[in-house]
Amino acid sequence: MTAINHTKYAILGLLITGCRSGYSIKQLIDKSLNHFWKVSYGQIYPTLKQLVDEGYATVKQTPQDGKPDKKEYEITQEGKLALQDWLQAPVKDIPTEKNELLLKLFFGTEQTNSVILNQLAQYLKKLKERYTTYLSIEQMITENLLAHSGSTFWIITLDYGKRTTQAAIDWCEVTIEKLKNVQEEKE
Amino acid sequence: MTAINHTKYAILGLLITGCRSGYSIKQLIDKSLNHFWKVSYGQIYPTLKQLVDEGYATVKQTPQDGKPDKKEYEITQEGKLALQDWLQAPVKDIPTEKNELLLKLFFGTEQTNSVILNQLAQYLKKLKERYTTYLSIEQMITENLLAHSGSTFWIITLDYGKRTTQAAIDWCEVTIEKLKNVQEEKE
DNA sequence: CTAGCCATGTAACACGTTACATGATTAT
DNA sequence: ATAATCATGTAACGTGTTACATGGCTAG
Numbered sequence A, B: 001m002t003a004i005n006h007t008k009y010a011i012l013g014l015l016i017t018g019c020r021s022g023y024s025i026k027q028l029i030d031k032s033l034n035h036f037w038k039v040s041y042g043q044i045y046p047t048l049k050q051l052v053d054e055g056y057a058t059v060k061q062t063p064q065d066g067k068p069d070k071k072e073y074e075i076t077q078e079g080k081l082a083l084q085d086w087l088q089a090p091v092k093d094i095p096t097e098k099n100e101l102l103l104k105l106f107f108g109t110e111q112t113n114s115v116i117l118n119q120l121a122q123y124l125k126k127l128k129e130r131y132t133t134y135l136s137i138e139q140m141i142t143e144n145l146l147a148h149s150g151s152t153f154w155i156i157t158l159d160y161g162k163r164t165t166q167a168a169i170d171w172c173e174v175t176i177e178k179l180k181n182v183q184e185e186k187e
Numbered sequence C: 001c002t003a004g005c006c007a008t009g010t011a012a013c014a015c016g017t018t019a020c021a022t023g024a025t026t027a028t
Numbered sequence D: 001a002t003a004a005t006c007a008t009g010t011a012a013c014g015t016g017t018t019a020c021a022t023g024g025c026t027a028g
Helices: A006-016 A022-033 A041-053 A077-088 A100-106 A113-144 A151-186 B006-016 B022-033 B041-053 B077-088 B100-106 B113-144 B151-186
Strands: A057-062 A070-075 B057-062 B070-075
Touching: A006 A022, A006 A041, A006 A070, A006 A077, A006 B100, A022 A041, A022 B100, A041 A057, A041 A070, A070 A077, A100 A113, A100 B006, A100 B022, A100 B151, A113 A151, A151 B100, A151 B151, B006 B022, B006 B041, B006 B070, B006 B077, B022 B041, B041 B057, B041 B070, B070 B077, B100 B113, B113 B151
Parallel strands: none
Antiparallel strands: A057 A070, B057 B070
């Protein structure tokens, strides 16, 4: 029972959207998949090789002097079918994020209240930064890319990020207030 | 620059809360940390060994006939200090969950609308199940464990789960409506 | 002239899951 | 009987990050 490697399909999918090299795949991932699927070069290059081995992609290798060969990848018919299959395959389980802050909070009784409040304040700041990032990406898309057919789905994934981040922000603010009140009661 | 292994501290922390064996640690994790920090036996037993090697815990080994030795772990003073340090160390970065559904949605233009709507419906169902689970855990805590000092923080971590899950549910419902309308416009 | 981007790749390591191995006790 | 729970552990595997190696081109 070997699980499916989704990163493989992420890369395969990007091959359809016009990316042809490992480098440009990495760029697109950083720009648009980063908030729900990070991929490093250490995965991309070996995976592209693997896709070729499996017949899901072809590669045109152009020698260049003093530089590594330029490699241009293209998805095959077989690759397109495999991607279709994967897209239709039901999502087995919803993700459970590992959350260091919650882990530390769980051991709250081992800490002073001020340490916890400090952690929460830091976290809140980062959440707000993330939310702002989402907003600016959203603006960029609506301004420049309305013509692009994929932009609808890009907006939808961003919306998910915005909503869950906003919920985390609310939680953070409520929790800070709650713990502040506990502190005052002690005094 | 080696990153900190937080799972090590999760286990160390549970040693304080009264867990003494690998088995009981696993039970407590499954019951109360599971929605933000999953740990398997394959990690627990080697980590406990490591904690002893580092002087953060001691182990009392009781031989038993026909069974593996019973091992009872206890945190040391050094271990407590290490835990304190970790609790106070700032959370470096907020987690980015890997989300298979969003990945598939990102390639929405490669699919028919009905396939997407089906995926979303399945996902929504799972989110609602998760929310219900959170509610019942919460009820269990408020009914039975109000006396326990750690329960406040347990409730707080659960509240995070509830809020973000509810946000995801909202997103799911809104997105389904949005895509249904697109489908109707086509007809 | 130097910083950053373009461009490809590998090796070592860290983290985590799963399957397997073993076997007693207890509840149905 | 048989299923579940108690209880400990390892080995193989899969996934992913980081650091390193190489070097040209371009903009400030």
